[in-house]
Amino acid sequence: xxxxxxxxxxxSTADELEINDEGVNLDFDEVxxxxxxxxxxxxxxxxxxxxxxGGEVTVIGVDVIEELDGVLHTALAKGADKAAKIVGxxxxxxxxxxxxRWLADAIxxxxxxxxxxxxxxxxxxxxQIGPMLAxxxxxxxxxxxxxxxxxxxxxxxxxxxxxxxxxxxxxxxPAVVGVQAAEKPPRYAPISKIRQMAKSADLEEYxxxxxxxxxxxxxRKMAKPVSAGHAEMLEGDAEEVAEKIIEILEERGLL
Amino acid sequence: MLTSIERVLFIxxxxxxxxxxxxxxxxIYRIVRSGRSAPPRQNVLSNLIRAAIDVLLxxxxxxxxxxxxxxxxxxxxxxxxxxxxxxxxxxEGFIPGxxxxxxxxNSSISLPAGLVNLFNLTADILSVLTxxxxxxxxxxxxxxxxxxxxxxxxxxxxxxxxKGWIGxxxxxxxxxxxxxxxxxxxGQALRLAEYGQSDPFMPFASLTANLFTGxxxxxxxxxxxxxxxxxxxxxxxxxxxxxxxxxIHLMIAPINIGLGKQTPRGELDPxxxxxxxxxxxxxxxxxxxxxxxxxxxxxxxMLDAYACIMCNRCNDVCPAHSQGLxxxxxxxxxxxxxxxxxxxxxxxxxxxxxxxxxxxxISPEAVWACTTCYACVRVCPVGxxxxxxxxxxxxxxxxxxxxxxxxxxxALESLAKNGNWFGKGSRGRSRWTKGLEFKVKDVTxxxxxxxxFVGDTASFxxxxxxxxxxxxxxxxxxxxxxxxxxxxxxxxGNDVRRVGEEGLFEQxxxxxxxxxxxxQFQKIVTTDPHSLxxxxxxxxxxxxxxWPVLHYTNLLLDxxxxxxxxxxxxxxxxxxxxxxxxxxxxxxxxxxxPRQLLELMGVELTEMPRNCENSYCCGAGGGxxxxxxxxxxxxPAENRIREALATLAPPSNGDGNVIxxxxxxxxxxxxxPKDVIMYTDAVKTTxxxxxxxxxxxxxxxxxxxxxxxxxxxxxxxSGGEA
Ligand SMILES: Cc1cc2nc3c(=O)[nH]c(=O)nc-3n(C[C@H](O)[C@H](O)[C@H](O)COP(=O)(O)OP(=O)(O)OC[C@H]3O[C@@H](n4cnc5c(N)ncnc54)[C@H](O)[C@@H]3O)c2cc1C
Ligand code: SF4
Ligand code: SF4
Numbered sequence: 001x002x003x004x005x006x007x008x009x010x011x012s013t014a015d016e017l018e019i020n021d022e023g024v025n026l027d028f029d030e031v032x033x034x035x036x037x038x039x040x041x042x043x044x045x046x047x048x049x050x051x052x053x054g055g056e057v058t059v060i061g062v063d064v065i066e067e068l069d070g071v072l073h074t075a076l077a078k079g080a081d082k083a084a085k086i087v088g089x090x091x092x093x094x095x096x097x098x099x100x101r102w103l104a105d106a107i108x109x110x111x112x113x114x115x116x117x118x119x120x121x122x123x124x125x126x127x128q129i130g131p132m133l134a135x136x137x138x139x140x141x142x143x144x145x146x147x148x149x150x151x152x153x154x155x156x157x158x159x160x161x162x163x164x165x166x167x168x169x170x171x172x173x174p175a176v177v178g179v180q181a182a183e184k185p186p187r188y189a190p191i192s193k194i195r196q197m198a199k200s201a202d203l204e205e206y207x208x209x210x211x212x213x214x215x216x217x218x219x220r221k222m223a224k225p226v227s228a229g230h231a232e233m234l235e236g237d238a239e240e241v242a243e244k245i246i247e248i249l250e251e252r253g254l255l
Numbered sequence: 256m257l258t259s260i261e262r263v264l265f266i267x268x269x270x271x272x273x274x275x276x277x278x279x280x281x282x283i284y285r286i287v288r289s290g291r292s293a294p295p296r297q298n299v300l301s302n303l304i305r306a307a308i309d310v311l312l313x314x315x316x317x318x319x320x321x322x323x324x325x326x327x328x329x330x331x332x333x334x335x336x337x338x339x340x341x342x343x344x345x346x347e348g349f350i351p352g353x354x355x356x357x358x359x360x361n362s363s364i365s366l367p368a369g370l371v372n373l374f375n376l377t378a379d380i381l382s383v384l385t386x387x388x389x390x391x392x393x394x395x396x397x398x399x400x401x402x403x404x405x406x407x408x409x410x411x412x413x414x415x416x417x418k419g420w421i422g423x424x425x426x427x428x429x430x431x432x433x434x435x436x437x438x439x440x441x442g443q444a445l446r447l448a449e450y451g452q453s454d455p456f457m458p459f460a461s462l463t464a465n466l467f468t469g470x471x472x473x474x475x476x477x478x479x480x481x482x483x484x485x486x487x488x489x490x491x492x493x494x495x496x497x498x499x500x501x502x503i504h505l506m507i508a509p510i511n512i513g514l515g516k517q518t519p520r521g522e523l524d525p526x527x528x529x530x531x532x533x534x535x536x537x538x539x540x541x542x543x544x545x546x547x548x549x550x551x552x553x554x555x556x557m558l559d560a561y562a563c564i565m566c567n568r569c570n571d572v573c574p575a576h577s578q579g580l581x582x583x584x585x586x587x588x589x590x591x592x593x594x595x596x597x598x599x600x601x602x603x604x605x606x607x608x609x610x611x612x613x614x615x616x617i618s619p620e621a622v623w624a625c626t627t628c629y630a631c632v633r634v635c636p637v638g639x640x641x642x643x644x645x646x647x648x649x650x651x652x653x654x655x656x657x658x659x660x661x662x663x664x665x666a667l668e669s670l671a672k673n674g675n676w677f678g679k680g681s682r683g684r685s686r687w688t689k690g691l692e693f694k695v696k697d698v699t700x701x702x703x704x705x706x707x708f709v710g711d712t713a714s715f716x717x718x719x720x721x722x723x724x725x726x727x728x729x730x731x732x733x734x735x736x737x738x739x740x741x742x743x744x745x746x747x748g749n750d751v752r753r754v755g756e757e758g759l760f761e762q763x764x765x766x767x768x769x770x771x772x773x774x775q776f777q778k779i780v781t782t783d784p785h786s787l788x789x790x791x792x793x794x795x796x797x798x799x800x801x802w803p804v805l806h807y808t809n810l811l812l813d814x815x816x817x818x819x820x821x822x823x824x825x826x827x828x829x830x831x832x833x834x835x836x837x838x839x840x841x842x843x844x845x846x847x848x849p850r851q852l853l854e855l856m857g858v859e860l861t862e863m864p865r866n867c868e869n870s871y872c873c874g875a876g877g878g879x880x881x882x883x884x885x886x887x888x889x890x891p892a893e894n895r896i897r898e899a900l901a902t903l904a905p906p907s908n909g910d911g912n913v914i915x916x917x918x919x920x921x922x923x924x925x926x927x928p929k930d931v932i933m934y935t936d937a938v939k940t941t942x943x944x945x946x947x948x949x950x951x952x953x954x955x956x957x958x959x960x961x962x963x964x965x966x967x968x969x970x971x972x973s974g975g976e977a
Contacts, residue, residue, distance in 0.1 A: 014673050032680060034672060041968070131370025188664045190654050191671055192544070192758025 001150065002117050003046045004112040006103050006133065007039040007075070008061060009068050009121040011113025017224075024219050028065070028092045035071045038118025044182035045148055046116050053150045055113070058082040060106055062208070064092045067255035069203065070194075076201050077193035078186070083201065088208030096126045097215035103129070104136035106206040113173045115154060119144050119180040130178035140171050143178035256483070257348040265488065267347070272491045277497030283507075283561060286595060289602065290554035291528040291542075293949025296514055303816035306638075312334075313531070315512065315636040316891050317570050317781035319869075324397070325390040325912075333436065334505065340378050344439060344487055356446050357454050361565040372456040373821040374808065375443075381456045382440040386433060387583040393429045403567050409581040411618040413593035421501070421565050421589065428502040431493050437538035446480060449475045482810035499596055504564040508637035511562035512716030514555065515638045520629060522794035524643060526650045528553060544757055545650025549594060549611040556644055560595060563588035569631035569641060574872040574891035575624040582621035584631035584641035590616040591644075613648055622648050623660055624886070627753040627877030630839040633868060649755025660884030674745035674766065677715040681742040684709070687720040688739075691727055692964060696738030698774035705810070706728075706776040706802070708790060710783035711746050712928035718935065719928045722951045726782055726807060727955055728963035733819040737780070743770035749838070754878035761797075764789070768797040779804045782953075784838035784927045785876070791843065806839055808848040808926050811956055815855050823961040825857030828919045831950075832863050832899045832959060834934070835870035835928035849952060856959040858917075863895075863902045871895050873933040880929060892937035899923050900947055913914055921947040924955065 010018065011026055011032040018027040046057045059075040061068055063085040069099045072083035086102045107115060115137070120127035127143070134141035147158035150173070158179055159167045172176070251255045257265065271502055296302070311317060313331060316324040318334040332498040343557075347353050352363025355375060359366035384654045395401045404421075406412060444463035447454055448470065453461035470478065497503055518524070526544035546552050569587045577580035594611050597604060625645045632640045653659070659667075666676040674681050687709075688695045696703045713723040728739055748763035771779075778804045781787050813818040833853060841847045846867045853860045865871045874891035903921045925936055 012672070012680065014669075014678055015682050029923065185664075187656055188653070188659050188667060190656070190756065190758055191762050192654060195758060195762070 001053055001114065002110065002112050003049060003055055003057045003108055003114045003116065004045045004058045004107050005039070005057065005080070006061065006107065006115065006117045006122070006129065007059055007071065008023065008036045008041070008099070008118070008121045008129070009033045009064055009071060010036045010121050013122070018209060019222055023221060025093055028144060033065055033067055036075070036118050036121040036123070037118060038180065040118075040186040041074050041182045042116040042118050042179040043078060044184065044186040045081065045179050046114075048183055048188075049114070049150055050079065056081045056113075056117060058110060060084040060085045060086070060103065060110075060206075061245070062090070062094065062102055064094055066092050067089075068165040069198070072191045072203055073194045073201060076197040077189035082204065084204035084206060086206045086208050087209065090208060093123075093219075094218065095215040096121070096124060096129045097132065098212060099210040100129045100132035100136065101204070102208050104133050105209065108137055109162060110213070114150065115139070115174070115176040116208060117176065117178050119178040127178075132175055136174035137174075137176065140175045142169055142171055142175065144180045145177050146179075146181045147183045147240050148179070151235050178199065256351070256354075261480070261484075264340050265491075268488065268491045272494050276494035276498060279495060282599060283503075286599075287554050287557045287561070289549070289550050289608075290552050290557040291552040292530040294490060294518060294524060294529055296517060299514065299639070302517075303513035303657070305510050306515075307510065309691075310440050310509045310650050315638070316865050318636065319571065319634050320457070323392075326391045327382035329381075329388035330392075330432070332507075333381040333388070334383050334432070336377060336605075337385075337436065338372075339437075340439065341487060341490065343374075344442075344483065348483055348487070353445065355451065356443065356457065357449070357452075357771060358456065361450075374452065375748070376456045377445070379440075379459050382436050383459045385436045385636065388434075388694055389429055389432045390851065393426075393433075396425055403571055406570070406583050407576060407579055407581060408569075410576075410583045410586050411590070411613070411616075411621065413590045415593050416459075416586075420593070424500050426895040427496070428500060429857050433490060434485055435489050435493075435785065436486075438482040438489070442479055442482035442486060444469075445475060445479050449479075480844045486587075499599070501563065501565050501592070504562055504637055505696050507558065507561040508564070511558050512638035513556075514558065516555070516640065519792045520632075523646060523752060523793070523836070525646070526552065528655035528857055532855070534755075540907075543651060543656055544648040545652070545755065546613055546644070546838055547651045547655070548608075548613060549550065549591065549616075550608055550648060551613075551651070551674065552644060554590075555716060556640070556647075557591075557595075559637075559639040559641070559644075560588055560591035563592060564637060566636070568634050569635065569639070572630040572634045572869070572871075574626055574628060574630070574874055574894075575621075577894065577969060578874075578886065578891060579888040580621070580624045580886055582624040584645075587623075587641040587644050588639055613644075617648065619646065619652070619657070622652070623663070623882075624879075625698050625877055626837075626872050626879045626891075627750075627872055628872035629841050630837075630869075630872060633841055635916060646663075646753060646755060648754075650757055650807060651755075653755045653757075654903070660881075660883050662881045663754060663878050665883070666878070666881035667751065667754070667759060669972070670746055671759055675711045675712060675715060676746065679715055681745075683742045684714050684744055685739060687714055687723050688727070690724055693731060695727060696736075697741045699740060699743060699770065701738060702775035703736050704776065705735060705737040705780045706771070706774055706783040707737050707739050708747070708779055708783070708786050709744060710781060710786040710928065712932070713782055715745075716928070719931050720951060722931060723782070723929070725951075725957050725963055726953045729811070729820070729953060730961070732960070732963055733814045735814070735819075738774075738776065740770045740774060743812055744771070747783075747786040747789040749785040749793070750788070750878050750880075752793065753876070760793075763959050764794055764797040768799075771798060771802075776802070778802055780807055780810050781805075782807045782926070782928060783832055784836040785929070786841070788838040788842050800904055806843075806845055806848065808852055808952060809845070811952070812848045812852050812855075815852070820956070820960050821854055822959045826955060827857045827859070828957050829858045829955075830903055830919045831858050831863050831922040832902050832957075833866070833924045834863075834899075834930060835867055836925070836930055837870065837872050837876055839926060840870050843870055849924070852952060852956070853924065856955055858922075858955065861902055865898065873896070873927075873930050875929040875933050880933075890937065890940075892933040893941045894942050896923065896934060896943060896947065898939045903947070923947055923949045924948060924952055926952045934968075 010011040011031040018030045018250045050057050057080040068085050117130040130143055131141050135164055140234045142157050144159055145157045146160050150204045153173050155173055162195050234244045262819050313328045316327055354362050355371050358368035359371040444460040445467055447461055448464040448467035527542045569584040570576045573584050594615055597607055621647055627642055669676050669678045698706050713719050745763045745766045748760040752760035787804055787806055833849055870889055925931055931951055938944055
């Protein structure tokens with residue numbers, strides 16, 4: 001079993017996000033990057049499959065800001081066997097079409113039996129890298145998956161539909177699967193293991209081909225949500241604010 | 256006195272049973288040595304002597320349970336003196352005509368009467384006291400069924416312990432002591448009765464002798480021989496049992512105390528044995544951090560198992576056990592001992608390792624219930640450190656990827672990513688300064704006398720940041736030249752290390768050390784006892800120079816004493832009690848500054864029964880504040896609030912706490928950001944809002960000095976972080 005997990009480095013929402021001066025994207029100098037949370041589910045699911053049915057897990061991502069190593073080392077500490085990154089003279093943002101192209105080129109050469117992606121990434125909420133990968137590699141795709149097991153060249157995957165309806169699919173391998181949740185919560189990677197990986201692991205590198213073209217879409221404007229303008233912010237500590245709320249409610253005859 | 260046959264028999268028994276016991280002791284030595292290495296002990300001899308003196312004075316015992324400790328002292332002094340008594344008894348048995356009654360005047364060997372009388376008097380009184388002490392202990396265990404000798408439901412116990420073997424062991428030891436001391440005492444009484452005359456230096460024996468008047472000559476001989484054998488033959492019989500019994504504490508405890516931890520309380524032993532660090536910092540490959548099986552533990556932890564007398568004093572003070580959880584520090588030691596006994600010969604003599612899993616010592620659930628409050632270690636009369644076992648077990652669980660509590664995992668992941676457990680970016684760390692009327696220096700850019708290490712809770716928790724701002728204002732008003740590390744500060748790693756995540760602790764310490772290295776300052780001050788502990792005791796390997804680390808209460812006291820702050824509004828309208836945070840008090844011995852501050856400000860302080868060294872943990876430490884779930888039972892902080900109320904407003908006739916209106920406001924004063932959260936919450940959950948209020952020390956200071964700052968001028972409001 002050759003399992004490949006595609007992961008994406010996305011802006012971290014731990015800090016408040018800033019918009020760049022042109023107002024068309026984030027100010028990437030002012031944001032930290034982190035692994036897309038669904039990709040952590042995909043990595044966990046890959047390691048679970050490996051533990052259950054054997055095989056090898058390779059984690060691969062586009063190194064947009066040249067800080068992907070930490071993420072890859074973490075994946076290795078969690079049980080991945082190999083890690084690779086797509087490098088070049090890159091700068092954020094790089095749209096998902098371009099990333100899907102690069103990933104497909106690299107992953108195609110790895111002759112995977114199973115490709116896992118996160119169901120979608122929090123940066124552009126496009127949800128399309130998985131389907132596009134499948135298209136480029138000419139493989140079947142199942143998305144929004146919450147569990148997966150493998151036997152005899154087929155994968156059995158679970159999906160949860162709205163209203164609590166559950167479905168089970170059988171997919172011929174190789175296939176691409178978009179993971180929403182692994183069967184177990186992602187495991188913890190002890191820092192000393194990550195550091196050990198940082199010292200010893202070799203990360204394979206693929207050159208990004210700058211001539212693959214892009215999505216053809218352009219962001220025209222990006223802004224923080226503007227409040228409708230009618231909100232009155234109540235200032236003060238909890239006690240004062242509570243008092244003001246009661247006042248207002250009484251004023252309007254609601255109490 | 257003895258017949259030839261008896262003498263030969265005694266010598267043969269002494270050789271055989273003594274030899275067996277000797278082999279047992281050697282086995283114990285081998286088992287203890289089979290543990291991993293520990294930081295080397297310095298000045299071993301002088302420490303052993305100091306320990307012996309402490310034990311002779313019974314000092315470690317009187318840390319708790321004063322009444323029972325007194326009875327223990329009776330047995331201890333009696334038993335110790337009996338070493339001498341046994342020697343003279345053997346001489347009485349083997350040297351014809353040698354005897355000590357009546358000052359030794361009838362003895363075949365001439366003896367100094369004064370000395371012999373003193374000896375007789377001491378032996379007579381101590382015999383009675385020992386018997387009394389032993390009876391008290393047996394009654395307490397077997398008739399009064401002292402609850403403290405029981406374990407909570409669900410505590411993992413070795414099958415034998417669960418079947419009550421500690422009780423059997425105690426019974427055997429108790430009966431042995433009663434027979435041994437009782438027989439010797441009766442033997443002396445019989446001698447007096449045989450002479451038909453009392454001895455003023457053996458008052459109790461003389462009284463007892465009255466029971467035997469009228470016994471025939473043959474009767475006396477038989478009885479004296481029997482009591483001699485019951486006193487001394489029994490010792491020989493008991494020797495091999497001693498090796499298996501908890502009674503061996505009488506020999507191991509002083510050794511364990513003498514060879515105890517020499518590094519500060521707040522510095523954990525390394526996760527990998529020191530010997531494994533052969534070249535540089537990298538541990539040898541075969542030495543994993545922490546412990547999974549018995550012999551992964553360091554030798555002092557093996558010795559602990561032999562020192563433990565199974566008194567459960569540690570359970571009494573353990574916040575987790577008191578809450579009814581499945582953690583029992585005593586069970587850790589007891590189970591280790593029973594686990595060793597199961598395979599004693601193999602562990603001692605076979606040489607090859609037997610992997611006795613530590614999951615037979617403590618359940619994972621219990622491992623994750625420990626707050627690392629150090630109370631069990633502090634109270635243990637024989638110098639045991641059950642907490643150290645727990646941290647070592649956590650360390651291995653973390654490195655080997657055992658399932659983690661979701662809350663702890665989330666906190667660790669955030670700490671690894673962001674350097675704080677609030678899931679916030681590092682830029683937000685100095686956001687609290689935005690509300691100030693002045694700019695706080697960044698010591699990596701500007702020089703300042705004090706570096707204020709703010710810590711996570713004081714920086715990020717909205718319930719605490721107003722207090723943090725007050726600290727800043729008071730310091731500013733007092734003219735203290737201080738700055739912060741701003742976004743470069745990371746969590747100190749104190750609790751991360753106690754959760755067992757050694758690698759993350761190192762990463763955080765290295766990041767902080769790098770930031771501190773960039774800073775220009777002379778001293779470190781912090782409001783957070785956890786940060787204080789790590790910075791003071793555990794940053795040695797990471798920083799180039801060690802700065803003095805002060806708690807803000809020390810600095811505040813200094814400011815009052817040097818006249819930079821003055822009490823203009825004495826706080827006599829408050830009646831307060833003060834809670835010592837574990838990592839400030841028990842760990843770092845800082846008890847007096849907060850109390851002196853309270854006195855200076857004129858508040859009436861009433862101490863809770865559990866104060867200073869014996870303070871009770873709030874339940875937040877050691878990663879407990881991160882737990883994803885709240886275990887059932889009265890939480891330690893709730894228990895503490897009830898204790899505070901009972902102290903400040905004692906209940907009368909079961910009517911609940913009585914608070915007189917003119918008593919003044921009751922306050923629960925804290926000096927730790929986590930305590931602000933824990934106790935404010937506990938006041939609510941115990942339904943005591945309005946009765947008692949939680950205040951940080953700085954809030955009292957602010958009031959006593961008449962406000963920290965003048966009202967901010969509107970135009971100067973632009974301040975904030977650098
Ligand atoms: C977990 C997840 C959550 C997402 N959440 C959002 C979100 O909140 N907001 C958002 O904008 N995008 C969201 N997306 C992105 C969304 O998936 C993309 O817009 C994607 O392109 C939809 O394509 P699909 O092939 O899945 O189409 P489908 O989901 O099958 O259909 C999408 C739309 O295409 C049209 N369509 C499809 N079939 C036909 C047909 N036979 N005839 C006529 N019209 C048809 C319909 O308008 C239909 O609503 C999410 C994606 C994922 C994976
Ligand atoms: S560890 Fe110490 S306090 Fe606890 S039971 Fe053993 S001897 Fe008593
Ligand atoms: S350190 Fe505190 S919580 Fe942990 S076992 Fe000891 S007494 Fe209990």
